[in-house]
Structures are given as C-alpha cells and as structure tokens.
Amino acid sequence: MTSSYLHAPGFIAGDRPKIVTSRFEYVDSYKIDRFIATGGYQGLRSALSRPAQTVHDDVKSATVLGRGGAGFPAGVKWGLTPQEVWPRYLVVNGDESEPGTYKDRLLMERDPHQLIEGCLIACYAAGLSQCFLYIRGEMAVAQERVAEALNEAYEAGYVGKNILGTNFSVDIVLHWGAGAYVVGEETALIESLEGNRGMPRLKPPFFPAANGLYGQPTIVNNVETLANLPWLMTNGVDAYTAIGTKTSPGTRMVAVSGHVVRPGVYEIVNGTTTFRDLIYGEEFCGGIRNGHALKAFVPGGGSAPWFTSDQLDLPFEGSQVGAAGSMLGSGAIMVMDETTDIPAAALTLTRFYAHESCGKCTPCREGGTWLERILSRVVDGKGTDADLAQLIEVGESICPGDFPHASNEALGLTAVPFPYKMTTICFVGPSAYVPVHSALTLFRSEFDARITKRTMIKVTAVGVSS
Amino acid sequence: MSRLTDAHVALANEIIGRYPRPKSALVPLLHLAQEQDGYITRDAMVHIGELVGVTSAEVYGTATFYEMFKFEPVGKYVVNICGTMSCALMGSEELMHHAEQRLGIKAGGTTPDGMFTLEHAECQAACTEAPCLQVNYRYRYRLTPADLDELIDDLSAERLTHEIPPHGTVAKVRQHIPSHRGVGVVAPELVTESPAWLNGKAAL
Numbered sequence: 001m002t003s004s005y006l007h008a009p010g011f012i013a014g015d016r017p018k019i020v021t022s023r024f025e026y027v028d029s030y031k032i033d034r035f036i037a038t039g040g041y042q043g044l045r046s047a048l049s050r051p052a053q054t055v056h057d058d059v060k061s062a063t064v065l066g067r068g069g070a071g072f073p074a075g076v077k078w079g080l081t082p083q084e085v086w087p088r089y090l091v092v093n094g095d096e097s098e099p100g101t102y103k104d105r106l107l108m109e110r111d112p113h114q115l116i117e118g119c120l121i122a123c124y125a126a127g128l129s130q131c132f133l134y135i136r137g138e139m140a141v142a143q144e145r146v147a148e149a150l151n152e153a154y155e156a157g158y159v160g161k162n163i164l165g166t167n168f169s170v171d172i173v174l175h176w177g178a179g180a181y182v183v184g185e186e187t188a189l190i191e192s193l194e195g196n197r198g199m200p201r202l203k204p205p206f207f208p209a210a211n212g213l214y215g216q217p218t219i220v221n222n223v224e225t226l227a228n229l230p231w232l233m234t235n236g237v238d239a240y241t242a243i244g245t246k247t248s249p250g251t252r253m254v255a256v257s258g259h260v261v262r263p264g265v266y267e268i269v270n271g272t273t274t275f276r277d278l279i280y281g282e283e284f285c286g287g288i289r290n291g292h293a294l295k296a297f298v299p300g301g302g303s304a305p306w307f308t309s310d311q312l313d314l315p316f317e318g319s320q321v322g323a324a325g326s327m328l329g330s331g332a333i334m335v336m337d338e339t340t341d342i343p344a345a346a347l348t349l350t351r352f353y354a355h356e357s358c359g360k361c362t363p364c365r366e367g368g369t370w371l372e373r374i375l376s377r378v379v380d381g382k383g384t385d386a387d388l389a390q391l392i393e394v395g396e397s398i399c400p401g402d403f404p405h406a407s408n409e410a411l412g413l414t415a416v417p418f419p420y421k422m423t424t425i426c427f428v429g430p431s432a433y434v435p436v437h438s439a440l441t442l443f444r445s446e447f448d449a450r451i452t453k454r455t456m457i458k459v460t461a462v463g464v465s466s
Numbered sequence: 467m468s469r470l471t472d473a474h475v476a477l478a479n480e481i482i483g484r485y486p487r488p489k490s491a492l493v494p495l496l497h498l499a500q501e502q503d504g505y506i507t508r509d510a511m512v513h514i515g516e517l518v519g520v521t522s523a524e525v526y527g528t529a530t531f532y533e534m535f536k537f538e539p540v541g542k543y544v545v546n547i548c549g550t551m552s553c554a555l556m557g558s559e560e561l562m563h564h565a566e567q568r569l570g571i572k573a574g575g576t577t578p579d580g581m582f583t584l585e586h587a588e589c590q591a592a593c594t595e596a597p598c599l600q601v602n603y604r605y606r607y608r609l610t611p612a613d614l615d616e617l618i619d620d621l622s623a624e625r626l627t628h629e630i631p632p633h634g635t636v637a638k639v640r641q642h643i644p645s646h647r648g649v650g651v652v653a654p655e656l657v658t659e660s661p662a663w664l665n666g667k668a669a670l
Contacts (some may be wrong), residue, residue, distance in 0.1 A: 193490055194489060257596055352588050
C-alpha cells in the first residue's frame with residue numbers, strides 16, 4: 001500500500017492526531033480559500049484577542065520543542081532576547097537539507113498559510129517587527145507556493161499593516177538561498193541573509209536571540225515548529241499537552257526512508273511511538289523490504305550516531321535517545337537492511353559532510369576531506385590497517401574524548417551518551433565523523449574484511465542487490 | 467553579456483527595498499541575473515554591486531559560496547541526481563551510471579548540444595521517494611533507469627516546457643508586497659522602541 005495522498009508525495013496519513021498535516025487531504029490545501037474554510041487564521045485571531053505576553057506564556061507552558069534538530073523549547077528561546085533592545089526579527093529556517101529529512105518542504109508546499117499564520121503568532125507573542133522566511137534555494141515549488149500564499153495573505157489583510165484592523169503590523173519577506181547545507185545552522189543562516197558567504201558565526205554569543213540579524217535580537221525557528229502554533233492557539237495548551245508526553249508534547253513529522261516496505265513521512269505522537277512501531281508497525285513502514293533483516297538505522301538525520309535492532313524499543317523521545325548514544329535531530333530515520341554494504345553506506349554520508357563543509361574551521365575543512373578520501377580508499381578495497389587507525393585519529397581531532405555510540409549486546413558495548421566535544425564552531429565537522437565512527441564501532445568486521453583481502457574489490461551500488 | 471535589463475533593475479530595486487540592509491538582497495539578485503542569462507556573468511556581478519552598494523569582489527565572494535550559481539554556460543536542463551544515503555541505498559549510483567551512459571557525459575559535464583548538464587547532488591529532501599533527481603530544481607521521484615530514459619526523451623523533445631523552465635529560473639511566482647499593505651523595512655536606526663502591540667493589551 002502506498003499513500004493515497006498523491007498530491008503530497010511521500011506523506012502517509014493514519015488514524016492518529018493531526019496537528020500540522022490536517023489539511024494534507026485536500027488537493028488545494030495551499031490555497032487561502034481552503035485554508036480559511038478549514039479553520040485557518042483562527043489561531044491568529046485567538047492570539048490577537050489576548051495580550052502578547054499571555055500568548056508567549058502559552059507557548060512556554062505547552063513546551064513546544066524546536067523541530068529543527070536541537071529540540072530547544074521555542075517559548076524559552078523567545079525569552080532569551082536582551083531587555084529593551086529593538087527592533088527584533090524573526091528568521092524562519094526553511095533550509096531543510098539534513099540527509100534523510102523531508103518534512104519542512106511538505107509543510108511549505110502543502111500548507112504555506114499555516115506556516116504564515118505561525119510566523120504571525122510568533123511575531124505577535126515575542127514582539128518581532130519583521131519576518132524573513134528563508135527557503136532553501138533548490139525548492140522551486142515551495143518558493144512558489146509560499147510566494148503565492150503571501151500574496152494572497154497580503155491582499156486579504158492577514159499580513160502587513162494593521163493586521164485584522166489591529167495595531168499589530170508585520171511584513172513577512174520571502175527570501176531564498178542558493179544551495180549550501182551549512183546555511184541551516186542558524187548563525188550561518190543569518191550571515192547568508194545579510195548577503196554574505198553562509199558561514200557560522202563564532203560563539204559566544206550562543207544564541208542569535210542576543211545578537212543576530214544586523215546585530216539585533218533575532219529568533220530563528222524551524223518551519224515545523226512554527227506550523228504547530230496555529231493549532232496550539234486554536235485548541236489551547238491543555239489539548240496540545242494531552243498529546244504525547246510531558247517532556248515531548250504534541251506530534252512530530254518523521255520521514256522514514258531506505259530499505260522499508262513503505263517509506264514515507266508520518267505525523268506521529270511525540271515521545272511514545274517507538275522505532276519498532278515506526279519501522280515494523282503496519283500503520284507505518286510495515287517492516288523491512290523483501291523479508292530481509294534490519295542491519296542498522298540512523299535515528300535522527302545524517303548527523304545522528306547509528307542504532308541497531310538493540311535500540312528498536314526506544315521511544316521517539318529526545319532525552320532517552322540522547323542517553324542511548326544518539327539524537328532525534330530533525331525527524332529522519334534511514335533504514336539499512338542486511339544487504340547493505342556498511343562502509344559504502346557510511347561513505348555516502350561522510351562525502352556529504354565533507355562536500356558541505358564551509359571551510360571556516362580547519363578540523364572540518366581538512367578533516368572532513370581526509371575522512372572522505374581515506375574511507376573511499378577503504379571502500380575501494382585499497383585500504384590498509386593504518387587507514388582505519390588514521391580514520392579514528394582524524395575523527396578524534398574533530399571530536400576529542402569519548403564519542404557517543406549505542407550499546408550493543410553481541411559486541412559487549414555499553415552506550416556513550418550524546419553529545420560529543422568538538423573543535424569546530426558548528427556540527428558539520430563532527431557529522432562527517434559520525435557515520436565513520438558508528439560504522440567502525442558496530443561493524444568493524446566489514447572494514448577488516450575489506451582490508452585483509454588487500455585486493456581490488458568491485459564495488460556495486462550501495463545495497464541495491466536485494 | 468550582460469548587465470541586468472531595465473525590467474530586472476526595477477524588480478531588483480523592489481527586492482532591495484524589502485531589506486533593512488541592501489546587501490541582504492545579494493542572493494536573490496544573483497538568481498535574477500542567472501534567470502536572465504542562464505549563468506552569472508562578470509558584468510552582472512558588477513551591476514549588482516552597483517545596485518546594492520558593495521564592490522564586485524564582494525558580490526563574487528558571496529556568489530561563489532553557493533552551489534546553484536554557475537559562472538559559465540550550462541545546459542538548458544541541469545539534471546541533479548541525488549547521491550546521499552537514502553538515495554544511495556535505493557540505487558542512485560546505478561541511476562547516475564545510466565545517466566552518464568545515456569547522455570554520453572560524466573557528472574559535471576554538459577552535452578555538446580547544450581541541452582543537458584549532469585550533476586551529482588547532495589540530499590534534496592525527498593528521501594522517502596528515493597532515488598530522486600531534480601531537473602532545474604523540479605523533482606522526479608522513485609526513478610528507474612527506464613524512467614530516466616523517458617524523462618530525457620521528453621526533455622529533448624521539449625514536451626515538459628510548461629512545467630520545467632530553462633535553467634536559471636527557479637520559482638515562477640514572485641512575492642509582491644502591495645504598497646498600501648506593506649509595513650516597510652524595520653531598520654535598527656529607524657526603530658528603537660518596542661512595537662505598539664506589546665502594551666499589555668489585546669490587539670483585537
């Protein structure tokens with residue numbers, strides 16, 4: 001069975017609470033008429049009927065966690081701005097490009113007005129005077145849908161001067177990038193928005209809330225995070241926290257890809273749904289393709305250390321996944337079955353991060369490239385024992401100390417919790433080492449086998465042989 | 467080739483007017499130049515520098531950071547085949563190999579007739595629909611080599627022009643802020659007080 005939502009490629013609905021995907025069933029879900037007919041802009045009305053501070057308090061008490069990767073509560077983030085420094089800006093992070101992640105693009109293409117409404121609620125609650133909506137450069141259709149929606153919303157009086165006849169006025173400016181993964185890091189996003197090369201800024205300050213766009217207090221929120229706000233405003237804090245768990249309320253958009261029967265994007269109940277549910281559950285992916293066994297999976301986007309079947313019963317909840325040695329990241333699970341060539345699979349991720357390094361920090365710029373070249377040599381069957389030692393040495397110069405990994409009963413490994421220490425400004429450098437470290441820790445024999453042969457091995461496409 | 471046309475200059479000034487600092491418009495303006503000429507010319511960078519008030523070296527510095535900007539002519543259709551993990555697991559290497567054979571070029575190359583440029587791309591946010599590719603940033607999902615052949619046939623025969631514009635044009639719809647509805651830029655030197663709606667009262 002595939003999705004019946006052919007207009008929303010990949011999205012698979014289910015009999016579960018829908019907070020951000022409630023309109024996906026409509027072919028014209030991105031049009032303002034459909035949006036308004038299905039409760040659109042009611043959350044904004046509800047917010048504007050109350051003092052801004054109480055709206056901010058609601059977002060805080062609902063514990064709306066950031067959906068971009070770090071999982072930081074949005075309401076707390078909004079409160080980190082320094083006193084009496086104006087103006088303040090909202091920058092929306094629609095630069096989705098973490099390997100495995102596919103949700104923000106769907107939300108922008110299928111329900112752009114919901115995102116716009118979320119932006120308006122955030123601006124109202126946190127006193128943000130101008131909003132810049134940054135969409136990844138390669139997402140042509142998302143840019144078109146959001147542009148069209150903004151044009152409609154301006155005409156209808158939902159965006160711009162004196163919104164709904166009140167003293168709340170804010171412009172939402174559509175901005176678009178030109179292809180650079182690192183721009184998803186919030187300070188790099190701001191640099192890019194200022195017209196510069198998209199390189200992350202030196203920290204501290206740790207949060208752009210203190211010093212961001214044009215040196216002003218700036219809130220950077222992910223698309224999915226903001227898309228939660230209209231529902232929260234319409235239905236209230238109690239209804240929101242009734243879904244999911246106390247520490248992870250609401251729902252999450254999760255993309256499961258790779259060797260499963262039914263890869264797709266699912267809106268799941270936060271905190272309780274387990275990886276086993278997601279990979280094997282009939283209402284989700286329905287198991288591994290062609291009756292194969294699971295070998296490993298990446299639980300939270302390409303930057304997340306890998307899990308194996310030992311971790312299947314963990315729930316989709318940040319602190320438990322962190323203690324188990326990985327992270328939830330951006331809601332992206334990539335599944336590898338037993339036919340997968342592990343060193344070659346790790347190489348596809350390491351190559352990604354090496355390629356996407358902005359070049360600002362030496363350990364990432366040089367280390368990422370070294371990791372890619374050495375691993376590539378190993379995958380081609382030209383590696384030596386010294387190469388494996390070198391991979392670890394390069395990795396340790398990017399991330400000194402114990403590197404997080406999962407426990408493994410068969411190998412007698414106990415988990416090292418997330419996160420790692422790092423010698424770079426942002427997470428791109430460490431992320432190049434993540435797949436190398438996970439693959440070497442959990443599947444060392446596959447590397448050894450390639451090396452001890454010391455002959456040319458013909459490489460076939462990764463995992464294609466089923 | 468080629469400074470921005472008068473129509474594009476008007477559009478450029480409209481875009482610049484939305485930002486508290488003109489330099490913020492650099493990337494959108496570079497897209498405009500690429501839409502006009504199919505790639506970014508030296509003259510266009512000089513012209514954009516004049517419009518934004520920075521040196522052409524600064525324009526070049528920003529432009530060369532971003533992968534979508536091309537500095538020499540490319541094919542009418544740029545085919546980006548994703549090769550990151552989810553796509554690799556589902557056969558993107560085979561797809562790339564097939565594309566190279568079919569088009570008679572290696573990844574990074576352009577066909578002699580100027581129709582196709584083939585590129586190896588990184589994750590395109592369509593991981594559940596692997597293997598995927600983009601033609602001028604328009605998606606095709608779950609492709610087999612046969613699907614790829616059909617796509618190349620259709621593109622060669624110009625049967626997809628209604629959906630896929632020539633390289634350079636990304637979004638076909640632009641934002642337009644009507645003057646009677648827009649707030650205008652909120653620049654740090656213009657605004658030093660908290661916004662009106664933070665007065666402790668409901669706005670509605």
